[in-house]
Amino acid sequence: MxxxxxxxxxxxxxxxxxxxxxxxxxxxxxxxxxxGAFVGPSGCGKSTMIRIxxxxxxxxxxxxxxxxxxxxxxxxxxxRLLPWRSVEENVRLVAPLxxxxxxxxxxxxxxxxxxxxxxxxxxxxxxxxxxxxxxAFAVDPDFLILDEPLASLDDALAARLRDQIAMLVDDRSVMxxxxxxxxxxxxxxxxxxxxxxxxPARVLAELHIPTLRSVRGDxxxxxxxxxxxxRINGDVTERDAS
Amino acid sequence: MPRLxxxxxxxxxxxxxxxxxxxxxxxxxxxxxxALIAEAGSGALFFNLGATLARVALAFTLAMTLxxxxxxxxxxxxxxxxxxxxxxxxxxxxxxxxxxxxxxxxxGLTEVAAIAAIAINKLPNAVxxxxxxxxxxxxxxxxxxxxxxxxxxxxxxxxxxxxxxxYVAAAARSGLSLVWKIVLVAELLGRPNGVGxxxxxxxxxxxxxxxxxxxxxxxxxxxxIETLLVQPxxxxxxxxxxxxx
Numbered sequence: 465m466x467x468x469x470x471x472x473x474x475x476x477x478x479x480x481x482x483x484x485x486x487x488x489x490x491x492x493x494x495x496x497x498x499x500g501a502f503v504g505p506s507g508c509g510k511s512t513m514i515r516i517x518x519x520x521x522x523x524x525x526x527x528x529x530x531x532x533x534x535x536x537x538x539x540x541x542x543x544r545l546l547p548w549r550s551v552e553e554n555v556r557l558v559a560p561l562x563x564x565x566x567x568x569x570x571x572x573x574x575x576x577x578x579x580x581x582x583x584x585x586x587x588x589x590x591x592x593x594x595x596x597x598x599x600a601f602a603v604d605p606d607f608l609i610l611d612e613p614l615a616s617l618d619d620a621l622a623a624r625l626r627d628q629i630a631m632l633v634d635d636r637s638v639m640x641x642x643x644x645x646x647x648x649x650x651x652x653x654x655x656x657x658x659x660x661x662x663x664p665a666r667v668l669a670e671l672h673i674p675t676l677r678s679v680r681g682d683x684x685x686x687x688x689x690x691x692x693x694x695r696i697n698g699d700v701t702e703r704d705a706s
Numbered sequence: 707m708p709r710l711x712x713x714x715x716x717x718x719x720x721x722x723x724x725x726x727x728x729x730x731x732x733x734x735x736x737x738x739x740x741a742l743i744a745e746a747g748s749g750a751l752f753f754n755l756g757a758t759l760a761r762v763a764l765a766f767t768l769a770m771t772l773x774x775x776x777x778x779x780x781x782x783x784x785x786x787x788x789x790x791x792x793x794x795x796x797x798x799x800x801x802x803x804x805x806x807x808x809x810x811x812x813x814g815l816t817e818v819a820a821i822a823a824i825a826i827n828k829l830p831n832a833v834x835x836x837x838x839x840x841x842x843x844x845x846x847x848x849x850x851x852x853x854x855x856x857x858x859x860x861x862x863x864x865x866x867x868x869x870x871x872x873y874v875a876a877a878a879r880s881g882l883s884l885v886w887k888i889v890l891v892a893e894l895l896g897r898p899n900g901v902g903x904x905x906x907x908x909x910x911x912x913x914x915x916x917x918x919x920x921x922x923x924x925x926x927x928x929x930x931i932e933t934l935l936v937q938p939x940x941x942x943x944x945x946x947x948x949x950x951x
Contacts, residue, residue, distance in 0.1 A: 519852075535855075536855070546864065548868040549946075
């Protein structure tokens with residue numbers, strides 16, 4: 465089970481007919497059980513990349529080879545729940561064959577038990593994001609795509625949710641692609657880090673984190689973070705100089 | 707309770723107006739009731755109401771099904787929209803009477819002609835509403851369904867249809883009131899039974915109690931269907947919406 469991605473370029477035309485480059489070279493590979501995190505500034509083309517990887521956008525130069533028959537679980541930046549279906553019905557829709565015990569366990573881990581029968585309109589954003597996570601895990605994915613799953617949540621909640629994601633990913637050893645603008649989230653969750661440039665996105669650097677995420681200490685995380693920040697800022701200086 | 711009050715006010719106004727205008731011009735409620743009971747006793751009232759309701763049901767179903775399908779297609783496919791738009795404008799602005807008369811001329815004074823004419827009058831209304839609905843579909847939810855590889859039917863049934871439901875309800879609501887109005891004209895012009903035919907006959911004979919008896923029973927049936935059928939369905943369709951405080 466391996467994902468190989470080589471997006472040479474992706475452009476789009478706006479309403480005025482002007483051409484914009486969104487991606488200018490993103491190449492990487494990911495193996496089963498690995499978490500790859502893409503870190504880049506807001507608006508750098510991360511969501512476009514996700515649409516390509518999730519097979520929603522075919523209009524690009526390059527090649528994406530997904531594992532054959534892989535089940536994809538995806539968490540979009542907005543939860544994208546169906547407002548007319550309850551929490552449980554939303555999850556069941558994409559995973560009609562999932563057995564009750566497994567769903568119950570999932571709801572338990574994501575602290576959604578009390579909300580199974582609620583409608584999305586009755587949930588806070590944090591809860592709705594957890595439902596979107598439950599939905600992605602319910603399909604028992606081989607390939608999990610997470611687009612800013614923790615954005616705009618308060619720190620405590622984001623930390624809890626991050627731990628829950630780590631637990632689920634390790635439990636099933638799912639190949640995971642996380643996209644975020646938050647370096648801290650990326651460093652705590654990922655095995656491999658890809659730093660993206662501002663738009664048009666290209667991979668500036670790739671970092672491998674050998675320690676298991678469950679045993680990563682604060683000192684190690686701080687060291688990796690400062691390395692990441694140095695590289696990101698270094699790039700900015702480099703670009704400014706040119 | 708307010709409904710009862712409103713009914714009582716209607717009855718009182720009618721009675722007073724009838725006293726002022728005279729029984730010959732505006733028969734009093736008891737006179738109309740007598741005519742109503744006589745018509746009901748002979749079975750004619752129920753037969754004619756039944757005939758009208760059957761026409762309404764058939765024409766309404768036909769127009770909603772076709773109209774929804776065409777509207778959805780026009781909302782989703784640009785070419786279909788461009789092809790269909792001139793026809794839609796034409797039909798929207800065609801007087802009901804013209805459609806009915808032409809239908810009777812071309813298809814004879816038949817049941818098929820009557821139902822087709824009523825359906826054609828309602829059709830553009832359903833098309834326009836459903837086209838709006840299809841245009842307003844949330845692309846983000848569509849993407850979600852694609853990303854999770856939901857089967858096409860499942861996507862349509864659980865993602866698309868619920869988004870169209872308010873538009874279907876709106877088309878049904880306005881369409882039904884349109885059909886109620888047109889069915890009587892169609893019956894008056896070319897059917898040998900139904901509420902429209904009876905009202906026409908009563909008009910020829912200047913039998914105002916009978917005319918009012920049919921008009922009011924028809925109005926009562928409309929009210930009952932709206933209250934017991936249309937409104938509960940609307941409530942059920944929108945039960946997931948957070949209630950206003």
